[in-house]
Every structure is written in C-alpha cells, then in structure tokens.
Amino acid sequence: MVKLSVIVPFYNVQSYAPETLRSLRANARQDFEFILVDDASKDETPEILERAENDFQDVAQVVRVRHARNGGLATARNTGLDRASGKYVTFLDGDDWLAPGYYEQLLACIERLDCDFVRTDHVQCTARSRTLARVPHGRRGVVEDPRAAILPATRSTSVDYAYAWAGIYHRRLLDEGLLHFTDGLRTAEDRPWIWRLHREARSFAAVGLLGVFYRRGVASSLTQIGDVRQLDFIRAFDQVIEETARDRDAQQLLPKAIRTYCAIISHHLTSGRFEPQVARKLRAMSAAALKRLPADLLSEALDSMDSERASRLRRLRRRPGQPAPATGPASGTGTGTGTESDTTSSSGTEGATGTPDGTAPGGPGKDRGTEVAA
Numbered sequence: 001m002v003k004l005s006v007i008v009p010f011y012n013v014q015s016y017a018p019e020t021l022r023s024l025r026a027n028a029r030q031d032f033e034f035i036l037v038d039d040a041s042k043d044e045t046p047e048i049l050e051r052a053e054n055d056f057q058d059v060a061q062v063v064r065v066r067h068a069r070n071g072g073l074a075t076a077r078n079t080g081l082d083r084a085s086g087k088y089v090t091f092l093d094g095d096d097w098l099a100p101g102y103y104e105q106l107l108a109c110i111e112r113l114d115c116d117f118v119r120t121d122h123v124q125c126t127a128r129s130r131t132l133a134r135v136p137h138g139r140r141g142v143v144e145d146p147r148a149a150i151l152p153a154t155r156s157t158s159v160d161y162a163y164a165w166a167g168i169y170h171r172r173l174l175d176e177g178l179l180h181f182t183d184g185l186r187t188a189e190d191r192p193w194i195w196r197l198h199r200e201a202r203s204f205a206a207v208g209l210l211g212v213f214y215r216r217g218v219a220s221s222l223t224q225i226g227d228v229r230q231l232d233f234i235r236a237f238d239q240v241i242e243e244t245a246r247d248r249d250a251q252q253l254l255p256k257a258i259r260t261y262c263a264i265i266s267h268h269l270t271s272g273r274f275e276p277q278v279a280r281k282l283r284a285m286s287a288a289a290l291k292r293l294p295a296d297l298l299s300e301a302l303d304s305m306d307s308e309r310a311s312r313l314r315r316l317r318r319r320p321g322q323p324a325p326a327t328g329p330a331s332g333t334g335t336g337t338g339t340e341s342d343t344t345s346s347s348g349t350e351g352a353t354g355t356p357d358g359t360a361p362g363g364p365g366k367d368r369g370t371e372v373a374a
Contacts, residue, residue, distance in 0.1 A: 007080030102211025
C-alpha cells in the first residue's frame, strides 16, 4: 500500500530540477509515490524527468505525466491529485528542495496527531540568504478545529500561510473534494484552497518541523515579471469572498477575507513592477473588485487599516465610471480556463508579522509572493 503521494509539478526548470530530484531521492521509501507532472516544458525538463523515473525505480514508486499543453500550476497539481493513491498527500515545487529524511518525519507527525492535515514551517531561500518562515499559529503540536484558526481579522493566521507544500493532508480530504485547486488560476491558486480547507476540514495541527527549502527571487517568476497573469489574484479572492459568503459563519469570517483582499490590492498597487498597460488594468480591476464587496464590511476593513493604505483604497473605490458598491456578498466564481503559463499560488500572510504573502509551486514562473503588512 502507498503511504505517501508526493505531487511535484515541473515547468521549464532544467536548472533546478536535478537538485529537486536529488532531494526527493534522499526522502524515498518503497511505500512512497512520487508523481512528477511535466506541464509541457519547452526546455530539457522532460528528459531530466525521464531519467529520474528510471533512476528512482529501486527506491520509490514513480508516476511521470506530461501535459500536451501548459495549463499552469493549479492544473498540474490537479493532474497529480487524480493519480495519487497514497493514504496521505503532499506537494513540492519543481524548483524547491527538501532536507534528507523530511518526509518520514512529516508522515510521523500526522500519524501521531491523527488529524486531517498538518502545517509546517519552511525555509525561504534568496541567493545565499536563508530565512525561517513560521506557520502563523501559536499552538504547536495540538490538534484543533481549523475553522477556529481563521480569525482574528487583524492578525496573520493560518489561512494567510497558503503554501500547499508546507504540510501533509489525509486522503479523506481528497476523497471529499477538498484538495483540488481551481483550474486556470495563474497565480494565488492556493488562496481559495487554504480557505476551503480551514472552513470544511475537521481537524488540523501546526508543527515546527523544518525540511522544505523554498526558492525565491527566480528571475522568471511571475512576481518578478509583473505581467497580466499576476492579476488572477483578483479572481482568486473573488472566489474566497463568494464561497465564504455562503458559509454558515459568514458574518464572522467575511471581515477577515475582505481585509486580506484589501491589503493585497494595496500591495500590488504600490509594487511598481507592472508594465504600464497592466498597471492600468490592475487599477481598473481593483476598483471594480472593491465595489463588488459588501459596502459596510469594506468600510470596516478600511477603518481598521493604516491611514496610508486606507486612503489609497478609498480613492480607488471612488474611481469614476464604476458601478455602485455592493450591499450583499461579492459575486464571481473565481474560476477560469487558463492560458499558457507557469503559474503558482499566492500564499502568505496579511498580518502584524509582515511575513510573506507568498506563493507556491510550479517552477521558475511561479508567483513568488509579496510582502504585505497588516
């Protein structure tokens, strides 16, 4: 029986894939399954994965899948989830790497705690710099209700730490439809995913285990490029708002979702990395997004933010030619068809810690995250 399925999407990562694969081999066991998904790479990545499939046969079970057309990180992960047969599931990015023996320790954590999912710390790597990134959840090694870990609205919490690869997930979540991502989102795909997990799973724990090394600052990442794909964060958060508005605890949870959305919009407006045409589109789409939000909850969110960000968003909200502010739950599904992309997730924090509003897997093109203060 397969104990652990590890889903690893790759897209044009020939410079990094060998290190990723070496670290996987240092974590191999005969009852581990490595699902290597090539998302239609155009470089030497397919050949590297073919060699790895042969090299790994004596140490682990390997499934190699190649997409005929690039679909993005969310779609590549979903392909892996559809092939996964393990009792537990985790993820890795094709340009990140692991400490030897990490997966065995991770598996021991969830078996000992006997919960739906476990979240872990990780190490962020920029050139030679190494920074510890912690799950923004105070209690460690204690099984809790994940719904209770969403709030408060004004601090970083576990839903702001949306790195899918920073954890391990029981198969029952996959069988219940909670682990798949929204196809076509080219960035921030981890956001609707982590919110859904925390709303609908029954138990989770945060632990201090370290072993994932997250490579930041890759030149071809979406956050470095600043093209139109970055704007999918709006579709992703529209989905968070819509789904949370239908939740039985919407009155308590929506203020958190809306405040986080506002903080991320403000960050992108001041990042200065977008091409002029994309920056104009960002302002227009952000103004429309603000006007879709419930007016009373938006006002409360802006009142709770610092004056600089609140003023910026209020000016944007008053842009001429936009529809009147909504008075009910936001609309929009946040779904999409996807395009040629090397996407990834936006997964980080919007809280007092100033920790990264980061993101997750795909390859050098993945959305590498943004710094968002509370």
